[in-house]
Amino acid sequence: MLERLFQLKAHNTTVRTEILAGVTTFLTMAYILFVNPSILGETGMDKGAIFVATCLAAAIGSAIMGLIANYPIALAPGMGLNAFFTYTVVLHMGHSWQVALGAVFLSACMFFLLSIFRIREWIINSIPLELRSAIAAGIGLFLALIGLKEAGIVVANPATLVGMGDLAKPEAVLAILGFFLIVALEARKVTGAVLIGILVTTAAGIALGVSSFGGFVSMPPSLAPTFLQLDIRGALDIGLVSVIFAFLFVDLFDNSGTLIAVAKKAGLMRKDGYMPKMGRALIADSSAAMVGSLLGTSTTTSYIESAAGVSAGGRTGLTAIVVAVLFLFALFFSPLAGSVPAFATAPALLFVAVLMTAGLAEIDWDDITVAAPVVITALAMPLTFSIANGIAFGFIAWTAIKLLAGRGRELNSALVVLSILFVIKLGWYP
Numbered sequence: 001m002l003e004r005l006f007q008l009k010a011h012n013t014t015v016r017t018e019i020l021a022g023v024t025t026f027l028t029m030a031y032i033l034f035v036n037p038s039i040l041g042e043t044g045m046d047k048g049a050i051f052v053a054t055c056l057a058a059a060i061g062s063a064i065m066g067l068i069a070n071y072p073i074a075l076a077p078g079m080g081l082n083a084f085f086t087y088t089v090v091l092h093m094g095h096s097w098q099v100a101l102g103a104v105f106l107s108a109c110m111f112f113l114l115s116i117f118r119i120r121e122w123i124i125n126s127i128p129l130e131l132r133s134a135i136a137a138g139i140g141l142f143l144a145l146i147g148l149k150e151a152g153i154v155v156a157n158p159a160t161l162v163g164m165g166d167l168a169k170p171e172a173v174l175a176i177l178g179f180f181l182i183v184a185l186e187a188r189k190v191t192g193a194v195l196i197g198i199l200v201t202t203a204a205g206i207a208l209g210v211s212s213f214g215g216f217v218s219m220p221p222s223l224a225p226t227f228l229q230l231d232i233r234g235a236l237d238i239g240l241v242s243v244i245f246a247f248l249f250v251d252l253f254d255n256s257g258t259l260i261a262v263a264k265k266a267g268l269m270r271k272d273g274y275m276p277k278m279g280r281a282l283i284a285d286s287s288a289a290m291v292g293s294l295l296g297t298s299t300t301t302s303y304i305e306s307a308a309g310v311s312a313g314g315r316t317g318l319t320a321i322v323v324a325v326l327f328l329f330a331l332f333f334s335p336l337a338g339s340v341p342a343f344a345t346a347p348a349l350l351f352v353a354v355l356m357t358a359g360l361a362e363i364d365w366d367d368i369t370v371a372a373p374v375v376i377t378a379l380a381m382p383l384t385f386s387i388a389n390g391i392a393f394g395f396i397a398w399t400a401i402k403l404l405a406g407r408g409r410e411l412n413s414a415l416v417v418l419s420i421l422f423v424i425k426l427g428w429y430p
Contacts, residue, residue, distance in 0.1 A: 006070055006316040013315040018072075021314025022322020025074050027192035028305040029323075031348050032058070032076045033330055034198055034340040039082045039146075040298060043090040043097040048221025048334055053295040055331045056223070061288025061300045062324040066317030069281040072309055073262055074323040075288050078301040079352050080139035081250055083146050084387040085298040089243055092385055095234070100243075101226075101293050102235030107247035108289035108299070114252070115282035123252065126414035131394055132253045133359035134374040138381035138390040139250065140356025145382040147349030150342040151175030170210045171343040174201050178347035186351070191308065194348050201344040211344075215335035226296020242425050246388035251301050255285045258302040266310040304355075369405050373398040392422035 002008060002015060036054045041047040054077055061075030089100045114123065148154035152172045157163030165172060178201035185193035205211040235244070259281050285302055292300035309319050360378070365371045377394030381387050399419035402411050 002318060005067070006318045008316060008318070011315040013313060015318070017313040018316060018318035019322050021072060021309035021312040021319040022074075023326065024191055024312040025072075025303075025306050025309030025314065025319060026323045026326040027195060028308040029074060029076055029303045030192070030326075030330070031194040031198055031345075032079070033333075034337050035079070035345045035348055036077050036082055036297065037337060038150075038340065038342055038345045039086050040097075043086050043100070045097050045296065046221075046225035047338065049223050049226040049296055051334050051337050052220050052223045052331060053226055053292070053297040055220075055327045056295050057288065057292035057297050057300045059324040059327040060291050061284070062320045062327065064287055065281065065284040065302070066320030066324065068284045069277045070317035071259075071263065071277070071281055072266060072314035072316060072319035073259065073281070073302050073306045074309070074320050075285065075300050075302050076327075077292060077297045078251065078254065078299050078303075079349075080143055080254075080356070080387065081247060081301070082298040083143055083349075084139075084246065084250075087146060088386040088388065089240075093239075093243075095240070096231065098229050098231035099234035099237075099240070100298075101230035101296065102232040103240050103244050104247055104299050105230050105232060105290060105293035106235055107244045107251065108286050108293060110244070110248050111251060111289065112283065112286035115279060115286055118279065123414065126412050127253070128370075128398065128415075130363055130370050130374055131377065131398055132257070133362055134377035134394055135250065135253060135387075135391060136257075137357045137360050137374075138378040138394075139387055140353040141378055141382040142385070142387060142390075143349045143356070144353035145385075147175075147346040147353065150349070151346035152343070170205070170208055171341075174204055174208075174210070175343045175346040177201070177204075178344060179350050182347050182351045183354075194351055197347050197351070198340060198344050201347060202340045205341055205344060206339070211341040212339065214339040217332045218335050220331040221334050223295065228294055229296060230293055242388040242392060242422070246386075246391055247299055249391055250387060251285070251289060251299050255282065255302045258304045258306070261304060262302075262306050262310055265307050266315055369401050369407060372401055389426075392426055395419045395422050396426075 008014060033051065033054060037047040037050040040050045058076035065071055065073050065075055085100050089095050090097050152165040152169055154162055155165040178197050181200060182193050182197035185196055206213045259278065288300040363370065363374050373394055376397045377390050380393040381390030395415065396419050399411060399415055402408060
């Protein structure tokens with residue numbers, strides 16, 4: 001049955017190898033089980049329900065990817081988008097988390113339609129690679145600021161907007177040491193470095209009496225507080241247009257980049273750059289995002305950590321199925337997730353930020369018409385506390401600078417139209 005479903009022989013792999021790859025992928029991305037409830041919980045959502053929604057969204061999304069596309073790619077609620085959901089849409093803009101879930105659902109529906117009608121390629125090809133790298137870097141800086149805030153390393157200051165917190169506090173010290181530990185483990189190629197860092201920091205906090213321990217295992221909490229609680233009608237408000245597009249664009253770029261990177265590493269891409277079943281993979285991703293919003297979590301997307309499983313030999317959807325099973329098994333560890341304090345997840349946010357800003361190395365810094373919009377995009381996200389604003393500023397800056405520099409021929413219709421729409425949005429519907 002497994003051979004018929006996943007074509008193991010054709011991909012030169014075995015059941016044992018696929019299981020090992022699935023376990024490896026799960027360990028590298030299991031940190032989301034602790035980080036997602038910590039971030040989304042600040043909106044007032046029930047953390048127990050978020051934990052269950054995270055497990056189920058990851059399990060269902062990974063299973064869909066494995067069965068439909070037969071790719072060794074796992075899915076879970078995306079980093080960056082969960083922070084945008086909480087800190088920008090809910091806490092900054094003042095929308096309810098139910099409306100935010102509605103925006104996630106609508107963006108997933110748009111992604112699904114783009115995948116069905118194959119408009120994805122046109123959109124991605126219309127956005128310069130440098131601008132996509134800037135968006136990823138901006139999200140990384142956004143996560144870094146949140147991580148530093150959660151650790152108490154950066155605090156509000158009425159005179160200078162932000163300032164340094166009390167580094168003598170155990171929370172700050174443990175967060176810093178946790179980050180150093182994660183980076184050191186990653187440098188040593190230790191599988192599950194982020195997960196280990198979170199657990200060690202949590203254990204140290206409990207031992208020092210800074211946080212409390214709630215236990216290891218129990219029956220899963222109720223999903224009822226978040227299940228089908230999304231407010232789609234509220235999300236149709238004109239003021240949420242940029243939010244919906246931000247969810248869509250980030251998921252689109254992040255997912256496409258992940259699919260291409262992992263497929264190339266797994267040898268699933270043809271020499272001409274064509275990726276078989278790309279459409280199926282995108283349909284799986286958008287379907288998972290829709291399911292996730294119904295369950296009660298932010299956008300579910302493909303994880304670049306899947307590359308760890310590929311390095312361990314994963315080549316088929318069986319790897320993703322193994323990840324799905326492990327996420328279902330994780331449902332019984334909700335007390336452990338509830339024991340993880342914010343300062344223990346802060347190192348994970350900082351580490352993800354390091355990975356996401358790496359794309360800036362590919363920027364042509366000698367071309368000022370490229371460098372300026374990239375810097376504006378990356379800085380606007382953390383400084384306005386909004387991924388949507390960063391994307392808007394980036395598109396506007398790219399288009400305006402190219403036109404004023406006499407290089408309008410480098411623009412395309414999609415860039416110009418989107419830039420005009422963003423000007424209207426920021427000017428008349430801020």
